[in-house]
Amino acid sequence: xxxxxxxxxxxxxxxxxxxxxxxxxxxxxxxxxxxxxxxxxxxxxxxxxxxxxxxxxxxxxxxxxxxxxxxxxxxxxx
Amino acid sequence: xxxxxxxxxxxxxxxxxxxxxxxxxxxxxxxxxxxxxxxxxxxxxxxxxxxxxxxxxxxxxxxxxxxxxxxxxxxxxxxxxxxxxxxxxxxxxxxxxxxxxxxxxxxxxxxxxxxxxxxxxxxxxxxxxxxxxxxxxxxxxxxxxxxxxxxxxxxxxxxxxxxxxxxxxxxxxxxxxxxxxxxxxxxxxxxxxxxxxxxxxxxxxxxxxxxxxxxxxxxxxxxxxxxxx
Numbered sequence: 269x270x271x272x273x274x275x276x277x278x279x280x281x282x283x284x285x286x287x288x289x290x291x292x293x294x295x296x297x298x299x300x301x302x303x304x305x306x307x308x309x310x311x312x313x314x315x316x317x318x319x320x321x322x323x324x325x326x327x328x329x330x331x332x333x334x335x336x337x338x339x340x341x342x343x344x345x346x
Numbered sequence: 347x348x349x350x351x352x353x354x355x356x357x358x359x360x361x362x363x364x365x366x367x368x369x370x371x372x373x374x375x376x377x378x379x380x381x382x383x384x385x386x387x388x389x390x391x392x393x394x395x396x397x398x399x400x401x402x403x404x405x406x407x408x409x410x411x412x413x414x415x416x417x418x419x420x421x422x423x424x425x426x427x428x429x430x431x432x433x434x435x436x437x438x439x440x441x442x443x444x445x446x447x448x449x450x451x452x453x454x455x456x457x458x459x460x461x462x463x464x465x466x467x468x469x470x471x472x473x474x475x476x477x478x479x480x481x482x483x484x485x486x487x488x489x490x491x492x493x494x495x496x497x498x499x500x501x502x503x504x505x506x507x508x509x510x511x512x513x514x515x516x517x518x519x520x521x522x523x524x525x526x527x528x529x530x531x532x533x534x535x536x537x538x539x540x541x542x543x544x545x546x547x548x549x550x551x552x553x554x555x556x557x558x559x560x561x562x563x564x565x566x567x568x569x570x571x572x573x574x575x
Contacts, residue, residue, distance in 0.1 A: 335450040
C-alpha cells in the first residue's frame with residue numbers, strides 16, 4: 269500500500285529556502301511568481317490495511333514537526 | 347560527592363569531546379560518555395549534556411532522528427525527575443524535537459551556515475545555569491550552525507518572556523531568531539537549550555580569534571548550584 273505524506277510549513281512560518289528559490293527564479297527571468305514554499309514528500313510502502321490513525325501517529329511522532337509543519341496523507345493508486 | 351555528568355554521543359555528534367573536557371576542567375570530575383543506543387543512563391547522574399554536531403546527518407530535520415533514539419527516552423524521563431539537561435546547538439535542536447523545550451530551530455534566515463563569535467546578553471539570572479550572570483551581562487560566545495533560527499508562535503514567545511524563560515538573546519543580527527532568542531529554559535528552569543557553544547569558550551586564549559572564556563561561568567554556575575543542592 270503506497271501512501272504519500274506531504275509535509276508543508278504552516279502558513280505564516282517564514283520559509284528562507286522558498287524565498288531564496290523565489291529570488292533565483294526571478295533572476296532567471298521568470299516573472300509572475302508570487303511566492304515559493306518548499307515542503308517535503310515522503311512515500312511510504314505500508315502493509316495493506318494500515319489504518320489512517322496509525323499513519324497520522326507516524327506523522328505526529330516523527331515525519332512532521334507540528335510546531336512548524338502541517339501534513340496531509342494521500343493514498344496513492346497502485 | 348563528586349559531580350557526575352554524562353555527555354551523550356549520537357552518530358554525527360562532533361562537540362561531545364569538547365563538552366566532556368569543559369565539564370571535566372570546571373568540575374574536576376570525569377564526565378561519563380554515553381552512547382545514543384544505550385537504553386538506560388548511568389545511575390545517579392547530576393547533569394546531562396547533549397552536544398553539538400550533525401546527529402544522523404540532519405536527516406529529516408535537525409535533531410529529529412536523535413530525539414527518537416533509545417537514550418532520549420531515558421533523558422526525557424530523567425528531565426521529568428528534575429535532572430538538569432543542557433543542549434547546545436544540535437543538542438538544542440534535539441531538545442525541541444523531543445518536546446523538552448518549546449519551539450523549533452529553522453534554517454538561518456540568510457540561508458548560510460554561520461561560524462563566528464557573536465554577542466549575547468544574559469536575560470534570565472535565576473536558573474541553575476544562569477544564576478551567576480547579571481541581567482543584561484554581555485557575553486561573547488561562538489556559534490556554528492545552519493539551523494539556528496528560533497521559531498515559536500507569538501503566544502509561546504509571550505509566555506517565554508512572561509515566565510522569564512529566555513536565557514540568552516543575541517545582541518547582533520545572527521540567524522533571524524524570533525525576538526533574538528539564543529537560548530531558552532524549560533518551565534522548571536532545569537533544561538536549557540542554546541545555539542551558542544559555551545564549551546568552546548572556557549579558556550582565555552592569547553589570540554582572541556581562538557575564543558574567550560565567557561562560556562566558563564555557565565558551567566561554574568551549574569557545578570556551584572549542584573554542589574550546594
